Amino acid sequence: MINLEDFKLKCKEEICLRNTIKSKRCSLDAKRERCYLKYKKQYEKKIEKVIEQKDEVWETVKLIVIKRDSSCRLWACLSMTDREFILKNYLQDYNTLFSLDVAHIKGRGSHSDKKYDPENCVLIRRYFHGLLDNFKHPVTRKNITEEERDNWFLKISTRGGKI
DSSP: OOOHHHHHHHHHTTOOTTOOOOOGGGGSHHHHHHHHHHHHHHHHHHHHHHHHHHHHHHHHHHHHHHHHHOSOHHHHHSOHHHHHHHHHHOGGGHHHHHSEEEEESSOTTTOGGGTTOGGGEEEEEHHHHHHHHTTBOTTTOOBOOHHHHHHHHHHHHHHSSOO
16 A cells, blocks of 8 residues: 555546546545545455455365364374373363364464465364464473474374374
8 A cells, every 4th residue: 555645646647546537626635635545445445355355264274174183183192191291280271272273383474375275284272282382392391492393293293183
């Protein structure tokens, strides 16, 4: 979107960015300012529409991943000892263990091209998702490196659940 000054310059060049009928009043500053506000509102509506469409795409991706994985893929990767450790030591957080999230294997920020790719997503419990996003070991909660976090997602994506 352009600013008001550039909008007025286009008006002077008789280029209507709103594609409306030009009138004699188009040369008046007050008319150009009102027209710019309408232009700005139209632009914002277009952006909202794009965002809504992307959200619909994300909802579709989530449904695909939920149907494909059906349960927490990280939990499926854990040994019985690790599961017992989590339940024994972190039972107070267990309510988030029941909630499932669709998590990105490769982050949305650094891999925006894979944001809507179901193959870049796995179904894991919100509890684990939060830990991994904060670079915490999903069992011990100790700090981990980005490489260790990536290794967890690799393990999850290749061994846990059905692919």
